[in-house]
Amino acid sequence: MAVINTGLLTKGLRSEFFIRYDAATTYYQDLATRIQSNADTETYKWLGSVPRMREWGTGRVARGLNTESYSVENLKYESTLEVDRDEIADDKTGQIRIRIGELAARAATHKDFLISQLLINGETAGFNSYDGVSFFNDAHVSGSSGSQDNKLTSTAVDPDDPTTDEFKKALNAAIGTMLSFKDNLGDPMAISATGLVCIVPTSMFMRALEAVSATVVSSTSNVLQGAARIIAFPWLTDASKWYLVKTDGVIRPFIFQDREPVEFTALTEESDEGFRREKFLYGVRARYRLAYAYWQFGVQVDFVAPT
Secondary structure, X not given: OOOOOOOOOOOHHHHHHHHHHHHOOXXXXXXXXXXXOOOOEXXXXXXXXXXXXOOOOOOOOOOOOOOOOEEEEOEEEEEEEEEEHHHHHXXXXXXXXXXXXHHHHHHHHHHHHHHHHHHHOOOOOOOEOOOOOEOOOXXXXXXXXXXXXXXXXXXXXXXXXXXXXXXXXXXXXXXXXXXXXXXXXXXXXXXXXXXXXXXXXHHHHHHHHHHHHOOEEOOEEOOOOOOOEEEEOOOOOXXXXXXXXXXXXXXXXXXXXXXXXXXXXXXXXXXXXXHHOOEXXXXXXXXXXXXXXXXXXXXXXXXXXXX
């Protein structure tokens, strides 16, 4: 029985999938520190800070790392397409191949989606940082840090549609707040305003972009020009909230715990499903986990109406 070869029955399909996968625009590499995992669960006991340099004096003084820790269990993910054999035979426009390309794009951007969920839920109980409270919280305490707040509000006449000037003022406050955070030793965490990224909902993208790229804002020289990079996540549904993160630290605000990379599998006419049911399966599978790391490198800003 002849089957029209649309390219879906060849070994080249796997190669094409990964070409599309690698070509997709993703941001998780900048936002998360990659940790190669070799077990089902990894425990992080090293999120405390190392001691600062001191005068030698009478000799070395050894300090252990902070005892704060938590465990991150890897999760398994998959996405599978089922295609009827007749649909492949009748596919004259390459629609099935297009769907495979979309499968590759969805697989590639899945880690960005998971980061967006960490951001959205970051102020919710149970979505905790290593210090035992929610990632975005007004009462972070770690060792000698004192109480610290990375959950800010900023005023806007229309919180769901802030002006460029309102975003600029909020960004200025968020940067100042992040630079003031201290580690468990009481030392500054972010010692430079570099590697800053604003993650915003799509509705806020143009205003945020203007706030960091315009030479002049509200007839005033824009001192925040070039201060941060702007990323729009379509999964952020609250139009009044955005996030400032620092991405050039040794540890970033998130951890990408990589256990098994994405793999692509095709079961076609030679498979049991293809023979008995004339259903061809195309799927991806991977094991990894996105988790919180340094809350000091993340600030949530919520626009609220003036009182």
